[in-house]
Structure formats: C-alpha cells, structure tokens
Amino acid sequence: MRAVVIHGYGDTDVLEPAEMPVPECASGEVLIKVHAAAVNPADGKWRSGKYQAFIPLTMPHILGYDIAGTVEAGEGFSKGTRVAAMLNPMTKGGYAQYASAVVSSVAEIPDGMSFETAAAVPCANLTGVQLIETALDLKAGQRVLITGALGNVGRAAMFAARGRGAHIIAAVRADRAVEAREAGAAEIAVIGEEWTGEAFDEVADTIGGPSVAPLMRHLKPGGRIATASDSPIPPDGLPVVPEFYGINPDGAQLTKILAAVAAGALPVMIDRVLPLDAAAEGQKAVDAGGLRGKIILKP
Incomplete structure (x- = not known):
C-alpha cells in the first residue's frame, strides 16, 4: 500500500x-x-x-x-x-x-x-469533550474557563460545556472576542490581559504554556485545571497543579460527536x-x- x-x-x-x-x-x-x-x-x-x-x-x-x-x-x-x-x-x-x-x-x-x-473529528473533538465530561465532570451552573476556546479542541470543549449547562468564559485573543461570543461564550477573558471578573470554578486548558497562567490564578479554591497540552504551565501563583488529561479513543463517544456534527450542533x-x-x-x-x-x- x-x-x-x-x-x-x-x-x-x-x-x-x-x-x-x-x-x-x-x-x-x-x-x-x-x-x-x-x-x-x-x-x-x-x-x-x-x-x-x-x-x-x-x-x-x-x-x-x-x-x-x-x-x-x-x-x-x-x-x-x-x-x-x-x-x-x-x-x-x-x-x-x-x-x-x-x-x-x-x-x-x-x-x-x-x-x-x-x-x-476524532482526536480534537474527543479531547475537548472528555476534558469537560470526564476530566472535570462539569456541573450545570459552574463557571468554566476554556483556554483556546476557538481552536479545534476548544470548540469541542465549548460544545460539551454548553451541553452540561455551564457558564462559559472563553479565553481568546482580543481580535476573536466577537467570534467567541457567537460560538456560545457568556464572557470573554482576553489572553495577555488581567482578569477582573468573578473567579472560575474549573479550568479546561487547550493551550498550555505561560500565556494562560495569569488567568488560571483566578481559579476558586477546590477547583481543578485539566489540560490537554504538553506545554508546561508555570505553577507560580496557581491554586492547584494543572493535571494533564490523556485522550481515550472511545468509539461510542465518537458516534455521538459525529451525530452532533451532522446535526450542525458542533462546527468542524x-x-x-x-x-x-x-x-x-x-x-x-x-x-x-x-x-x-x-x-x-x-x-
């Protein structure tokens, strides 16, 4: 072949x-x-x-x-x-x-x-959905910060968070704030700018690295940071250590995601x-x- x-x-x-x-x-x-x-x-x-x-x-x-x-x-x-x-x-x-x-x-x-x-569909969307549903097990009404919310993984995380009834704060560049709101974010956290809003219950990270660390410092006590990135996040000032989540190639879950894509609920x-x-x-x-x-x- x-x-x-x-x-x-x-x-x-x-x-x-x-x-x-x-x-x-x-x-x-x-x-x-x-x-x-x-x-x-x-x-x-x-x-x-x-x-x-x-x-x-x-x-x-x-x-x-x-x-x-x-x-x-x-x-x-x-x-x-x-x-x-x-x-x-x-x-x-x-x-x-x-x-x-x-x-x-x-x-x-x-x-x-x-x-x-x-x-x-598979890798990016399974990762995003599993960050929300498995790693964080997000609950209705919780405030979740999703970094890189308009990336391939981030969009899937936003989709799953909406499905859980969460309050989504999308961390994106300033020039993509309008797009993030149109994609379902309730609030925008601009990467590289100070966050002055209410603290987050959970963080779903798709970027990693130092650029997102300042936002993560606004995590509430008892909250978690689940990351799909292998780029280290500087721990200084963070309330918890970020936990890496490794994807599970789940065919049953992929079936549901493909159905959502086909129905127009999840853009690819x-x-x-x-x-x-x-x-x-x-x-x-x-x-x-x-x-x-x-x-x-x-x-």
Whole structure:
C-alpha cells in the first residue's frame, strides 16, 4: 500500500512516500481503507522526536491518528461500512491507504457526511469533550474557563460545556472576542490581559504554556485545571497543579460527536485538503500554527 513514513526524527523533510505492507487485522480490530486522514499537532511532535526519550518509535513509522474510510475486514462492522476512528496514539498509522483500528475506537459515519469532515473529528473533538465530561465532570451552573476556546479542541470543549449547562468564559485573543461570543461564550477573558471578573470554578486548558497562567490564578479554591497540552504551565501563583488529561479513543463517544456534527450542533472546519504525498506540506502548516481548521490528507 502507499503510505508516508519517517525513517528517523527531524524536520518535515523526513516524511517520505513509501510502499508498505497492508496492516494485519488482529482479533478485536477492523481493517479500514482510508479515504481521508487528518493532520494533528501531535504528528509533528512525534516526527521531531519530542517524545523519543520516553516513547521511542519503531522505524519506519507511519504517523497519523485520525482516519475516515470504509471497512475492509475485521469484527463489528460489515464490509463497506463508512467509518471514522482515532487510532492508537502509540502505533498510529493514519498516513496510508489502509489502517487497522481497535473495534471499540471505531464509529459509523452519519449519512451525508463526507470522509474529509469525518476524518477531521476524532482526536480534537474527543479531547475537548472528555476534558469537560470526564476530566472535570462539569456541573450545570459552574463557571468554566476554556483556554483556546476557538481552536479545534476548544470548540469541542465549548460544545460539551454548553451541553452540561455551564457558564462559559472563553479565553481568546482580543481580535476573536466577537467570534467567541457567537460560538456560545457568556464572557470573554482576553489572553495577555488581567482578569477582573468573578473567579472560575474549573479550568479546561487547550493551550498550555505561560500565556494562560495569569488567568488560571483566578481559579476558586477546590477547583481543578485539566489540560490537554504538553506545554508546561508555570505553577507560580496557581491554586492547584494543572493535571494533564490523556485522550481515550472511545468509539461510542465518537458516534455521538459525529451525530452532533451532522446535526450542525458542533462546527468542524477544514483548512485545506491535500494529497497524501503532500503530508510534509500539511505538517509544516500545522507546526506553524494559526490555522482555523484541520488539514486533511487524501490517499
């Protein structure tokens, strides 16, 4: 099968088209013919070797978490069923014509939804929803600060927080305040400016790093900071230590999220669609940041 692989760590130039064996479909798995795969920020971090000290990759390695396609073989789904999945983050394999996924991570794509849209959903939206529903278990009426509220993960967190009946404070840049209110925020906290409003009950962080730390100092006693970012947040002055939340590739939850996307309740934006062999171009754009949608690869 056609794939894009890395033989070692480095910049985007280490991504190379290659012929690779079609993955074996083990017990409890499904083999998927990939029609679309998303590029995620984590892809570039794996490629660059950011995680190699504690999770070294076996080379050659196929990157990519999120896919959409049709079932070729395996358990739980009929051949030809249109499905989406988040692949195992350790083994990955999405930048290819075929990928194998654990059955429990696979969800059927709603009628009328494109493969491109479906591929853009899993990782970011599962992360955002799980930050709210699992990590924080947000309750109705609670005041939640969502950092990066207009990013791919942040929008999903906003969606889940609305579903829980929470009071949403969106932390965004000043020039995106109007957009954040239109997306459902009750209040706006401008990143880089002092917060003078009421304190927060909980914090769902999608950004990490020092820029969000000043806002987090306004967390109420007993509140929690759940972060999906691996960029350290300086602890000075924070009432609690931020807790990293690792995503669970949950197919049942993905099914509900896809239904929300299909119903128009959760917007999913695509920046551009590229051929699989242009994976390096896609990763370079994601690494640079500033996109307002997902980059999708087409095998």
